[in-house]
Amino acid sequence: MTLRYTFKTAIIGLRTHKSRSALTILGIVIGITAIMLVLSLGEGAQNLILSQIQSIGPKVITAVPGKQPKGPTDIFSMFADSLKQKDLDALSQKSNVPHAEKIMPIVFGSESLAYGNDTYRATIFGATEIFAGLYDIYPDKGRNFNEDDVKSYSNSVIIGSKIESELFGGEEALGKKVKIKGINFRVVGILPQKGQFSFLNFDEVAIVPYTTAQQYIFGRKYFDRFVVEADTEANVPATVEDVKITLRNSHNITDPGKDDFFIETQAQAMETVGTITNVLTMFLAAVAAISLLVGGVGIMNIMLVSVTERTREIGLRKAIGATEKNVLFQFLLESVILTALGGLIGIILGTSLSAAIALVLSKVLVLDWGFVFPLSGALMGLGVAALTGLVFGLYPARQASKKSPIEALRYE
Amino acid sequence: MPLIELKNIAKSYSDDDVETPALHGISFGIEQGEFVAIMGPSGSGKSTLLHIIGFLDRQTKGEYFFDEKKMDDYSKEELAHVRNKEMGFIFQSFNLLPRTTVLENVKLPLYYSKIKESSWDRIALEAIDTVGLSHRAHHLSSQLSGGEKQRTAIARALVNSPQVIFADEPTGNLDSKSGGQIMEFLEKLNSAGHTIILITHETYTAEYSQRIIRLKDGEIESDEMVERDHRRTGKDHFMK
Secondary structure, three states, X not given: OOHHHHHHHHHHHHHHOHHHHHHHHHHHHHHHHHHHHHHHHHHXXXXXXXXXXXXXXXXXXXXXXXXXXXXXXXXXXXXXXXXXXXXXXXXXXXXXXXXXXXXXXXXXEEEEEEXXXXXXXXXXXXXXXXXXXXXXXXXXXXXXXXXXXXXXXXOEEEEXXXXXXXXXXXXXXXXXXXXXXXXXXXXXXXXXXXXXXXXXXXXXXXXXXXXHHHHHHHOOOOOOEEEEEEOOXXXXXXXXXXXXXXXXXXXXXXXXXXXXEEEEEHHHHHHHHHHHHHHHHHHHHHHHHXXXXXXXXXXXXXXXXXXXXXXXXXXXXXXXXXXXXXXXXXXXXXXXXXXXXXXXXXXXXXXXXXXXXXXXXXXXXXXXXXXXXXXXXXXXXXXXHHHHHHHHHHHHHHHHHOOOHHHHHHOO | OOOEEEEEEEEEEEEOOEEEXXXXXXXXXXXXXXXXXXXXXXXXXXXXXXXXXXXXXXXXEEEEEEOOEEHHHOOHHHHHHHHHHHEEEEOOOOOOOOOOEHHHHHHHHHHOOOOXXXXXXXXXXXXXXXXXXXXXXXXXXXXXXXXXXXXXXXXXXXXXXXXXXXXXXXXXXXXXXXXXXXXXXXXXXXXOOOEEEEEEOOHHHHXXXXXXXXXXXXXXXXXXXXXXXXXXXXXXXXXX
C-alpha cells in the first residue's frame, strides 16, 4: 500500500460528493478565516500603536500624576492634581536631573472653539514651543510659539487642520480670532494633516501656551503631564531615576510605594501595549476557534454518513485484502484532506480579507496601518485544521475499519 | 494433503443469547486445481461455508487447514494478507467501485499487496486482457453491461494470481448468454490451474464444475464428481 495511492483514493472519494464536501468544510473555512483575520488585524493594530509610541522618540520620559494603574479597577487614579509648579521648578534645575535636555509641562482638556456662528469642540493642549520638536509636528502655515508667548500668557493658538476646515471653511484662518471660554485667541499657526498620534489627534487639537491654558481656560494650578527628554537614549534609565527622586523630594515622599505619580517611557509603554494586544488577540482567536469545534462536529457527522453509504465498498476492500489499518487510514486521510483543504481556503480568505481591511483603514481612515501576513498563525491554522480532521475523523474511520466484511457485503 | 481441508467445521450465530446453528460437522478437502460447486437451497449454510473457507468469517468449532497451515490462530491482519495474496472473490452483485474505471477496479487488490506500484498497470491490463475487456479498460464501471461488469470482477479476482477463486452466484444477476460466458471464463481459469469454488443453486451452473457438494440444513447431503455428459448439459442451457 502506498501513500500516494491512498491519497488518490481519498481524493476520488471526496470528489464523488463535491457539494457535500464543500459544505462540510465550510465550518473549518469560517473558523480558520476568523482566526487569520483576528491574528492579522491584531498584529496590524499592535504595529500601528507601537509605531506611534516609537514616533514619540525613545528619549522621552513622561511623568503622570496619580498612582500607577495596576489593574482595570485603578482606572480612576487618585492624586490627579499632584504635579505642581514647584515640581516643574525642581525638575528644571540642572543639578536635580542632569541629563534632561528639554522639559515641557502639559495641561489638556476639552473645550469649544467659536468663530462667528460656528463652534467646534476640540482638545485644548497647553504646552510650550518645544512640543513641535517632541512630537515632530511644525505649523506649516504661520509660526510656532516662542518663549515670550509662554511667559506672557499670550492669547495665541495653533490649530489642527480639521479645525481649520470645519471652522473657517475655505476662509483664511491665520490671524483670525477664535473664542475659547469667551476669551479671544489669535490663530498664529496651523498644523499640517497628521491624524492620530499616540494619545492625540493633531488634526483636532488647539494648542495654546500652558500658562494661558492654566490661567484662562481651565483655571487650575496643576499639570497633567511633565514631558522630559533625555540627552541620549543611554541616559534614559538614569533620568527616570532622577525624575522620580526629584519629584519624591518635592512631594516629601520617602516610601516609593506611596508615590503619587508614575513615570512612562517608550520601552515600558511598548511592553504594556504589546502585552495587552497579545492577550486581546489570543482571546479573540480562541473565540474564533470555537467555530472550528463546530466545524469538526460537522466533519464527523458527514464522515459517519459517508461510512454508512460506502459499507459495501468497505466490505469489498476487506474481502480483497484490506486490513483494518488500511481502511482506517483511508477514511482518516479523507477527513484530514477535507479539513486541511478548509484550512488552506480559510488562510487564503482570511489573508485577503485582512489585506482588504488594511487597505481600507490606511486609505479611508488615513491610518498608518500595514498589512501583516501572520505566518506563524497560518502554519498554526493549517495544523489546527488538520488536527481537527484527525480528531473528528477518528471515530468514523474506526467505525469503518471495524465493519465485518460479510455484513458489509450483504448491506443493501 | 489437499489445498483446503476442513475438519468438523461448525458455525453458529448467537443473537440475543439464542444460538442459531448454521453448519454442523462439515469435513471435506479440496485439491489444488479442482473446480468445486457448493449447492443447496437458501438457508442451507452454503454462504456461511464460503465465508469460512474464504477467511471472511471464522468457524465456531473444528479445524481449517489452508495450504497445509492451520489457519485458526491467524490474526485478522494476517488473514487479510492471505485473502489478498491467495484468494480472489467474484460476487453476484459484482461489487465494483462506482465512478471508477475498469482499470482502477482491477488494480484494487494490488493496492493492498506487496507488489511494486510501477508494475500495477501492466499486471492489471494483462488481467483485463484475459477477460477480453482491453477496449473497455478506461471506461467507468457504470458504463458497462452486466456481463462486462462480471468480467471486470473476474479480472480483479485474477490480478494477484491467487490459488483459489471464489465465485458466489456469479451468474445470478446476468442473462443466460452473459452467464454462459462467465462460466466459460471460470472453466478456462480452472484449466489454467486455478482452484475454483463456486456457490450456486442452479444445477446447470454447477455442472460446469467437476465436483458438486450439496448442503442441506448445514450438513453435507452429498459430495459427488460430475460426469462428463452432465457437464455438456450445463453448457447447452446457456447456448439456447
